[in-house]
Amino acid sequence: MSDMTHASEREETRLERQTDEGAQQLRPITREMVIAGGGMWPQDDLGDTMIINMGPQHPSTHGVLRLMMELDGEDVLRIKPVIGYLHTGMEKTGEELTYVQGTTNVTRMDYASNFANELVYSLAVERLLDVDVPERARWIRMMMCELSRMASHLLFQATNGMDIGAVSMMLYGWREREEVLRIFEFITGLRMNCNYIRPGGVAADLPDGWQQRILDACDTVCAGVAEYDELLSQNPIWLERTVGIGVITTEECLERSITGPILRSTGFPWDLRKAQPYLPYDEVDFDVIYTSNGDVYDRYRIRLYEILESAKIVRQCVEKMPDGDFRVQDKKLTPPPRARIDESMEALIHHFKLFTEGFKVPAGETYVAIESPRGEIGCYMVSDGSGKPVRMHIRGPSFYNLQSIDPMGSDSLVADAVAIVSSIDPIMGEVDR
Amino acid sequence: MGLDQVPHNFVTARLEDLVRWGRRNSVFPATFGLACCALEMMATGAAHYDLARFGMEVFRASPRQADLMIVAGRVSQKMAPVLRQVYDQMVEPKWVISMGVCASSGGMFNNYAIVQGVDQVVPVDVYVPGCPPGPETLMHGILTLHEQIRTGELLRRREASPTGGAGIDLGREPALTTS
């Protein structure tokens, strides 16, 4: 312990030489201050810059993001995001939970699209175990992930609309999102934080009557999307507020590790579902939506049409769902059905062991990446042969996407800053973890 | 002059009851959505589970204009002083609903980073369990609070106990030391 404090003291002295701006500070760009003759105040027209603080509690519903802005009147000279207000220590908790329990933790990171987190964690564990998941489980996973993408993009439409001023979008977006959440409750039992996709497959099979319910939900959502399109896409006020705002280029995106709809809005059609498919995306037909202007309007449009593409995929899943197991039938990984526990001693023991100790994963490390609604979400997992991971790191796309605030937000207006942050669609749960 | 001689377009009530009726039916929540519970709080305010029928659809961004702070989500160590500051900026009478298990007790995250229960920072009136609590559960919690406002139980309790009802002395700054 004394060694560690000694080491941190050395770090602090080293750091003092390195940085001149604290994490919670924003030093203004020094401007010339002229003292007017006889007085003590600088002349007004030379312009003082003002540093204002937006957040962490603010009406823009993007969670606890704090933005420090340096303003010259209404012009934003510089934006600095300060994060950490939702730091939950999930990666530390992940090292404390077994692999069976891990998905409950991870699902709360990107809480707008829970299945993406669960899927990436489960894929990493399955890669380390070298198990293959049955076909039906893969198709169920794909369908749930696409439904989750629809729910997340509907949330984006709602909050984005409200931030830019179309306040009724909040109600419309949530109206459609309720349809999808009802499907989640029907299939998994929970509206959010479902813990349905687990290492080995999915938690339970699809209930009876799922096909019709899902098709009805898709129809409702697509009708809603048509309504939003009609309401906003050619609306002159909307166009004034979003076209040409928050422009970013492909080079800026790539060098800042930005992925997802932001990258696709710059003209770069990179989507992991097509490039490096991790589920049977190559067996369904869908398009990758991309535009070329890189502004707020483009990102709104991409997410709007991605809802329709996801609905397309979900309909094909309903059509083509294979029969089979919903979970890998390895007794060491999958708990037995509840009825078996009354009949067989072995089943009881397996159930007990799985839910207390979990299964052991051989030593190794791997990185798995999938396409979440925000970009590339990845799981870097290191195992050591025990029942708990050594390191469970989730590469949350919003953490990197927030680095785009700087090129997008500098030299904009304050009102545009709100639109820009909204179009990045950050979810602070995965930014701070 | 008895009541029978007063023209029949008067309604009488106790002043206290009127005040409590007014307070109960127009509680304005402050936006304090932090994490996943915030999405369920927004769903409760949205069209399907409408909070407007209780007079509460106006989520005030400024704490000065808000009566109720629904702490929706996990409160990290960095956020705790902000939470306290927003609570202090609210004007009396004010109430706090701790929504979700993370706000009530730290939830599944009993580690270094999360305040183990928001009642260590602000006094809480109603705890709503769930991870996240569905809109029906949150509404039940809100209606419980309305009932407590209607009967004045909260104000009675605050007067009766020396520490303000939830173990927190509102007259003294809580010890948020960073040792």
Added chain:
Amino acid sequence: MADDPAREPDHESAETEGPAPIADEVAAVVVERFPGSVFAESHGQPVVYVDRSVVVEVARMLRDDEQFTMLVDTVVVDHLLDGTRLRVDGVEPERFEVVMNFLSHARNRRLRIVCQVPESDPTIASLVPVYPGANFPERESYDLFGITFEGHPDMTRILMPDDWHGFPLRKDDAAARVPVTFKGDPSPR
């Protein structure tokens, strides 16, 4: 020196170029240019263990010559309490490992670079001059593990409060499970 066995196809990359999968050519180039590096294959993915002193040159080479357009992630692993540690021949294991994931869009492939960082001198060069997107993850690694990235423009805490002492994700630092606190108990902080 490492041997590059003919590996089975990388499960992650779709076969968009080249008719037949071969041994990972990028890893071969790295190993050749930087003697002392070791190639390993981890569940179908190429990993190269390099010495931490050359990490910026490796990154620069990957970006300029090998078309690795994006640094996907920078992760730190603390191996203090490992049960069985994954041993790779030719790599001297230290307490900390800094892992960098790279992605090439044009060639649709990934590469992982791993550097060992000892506990006694937890520093490594920063990749921000080569990939500006390393800014946030390196600050996070400093904040949670105490690894200092030299050359980083803003090496400050990003997730924990500014006045926090210690590095929580280290195995000997903050407890992953604190005892349950009840109302009326003194707050831990």
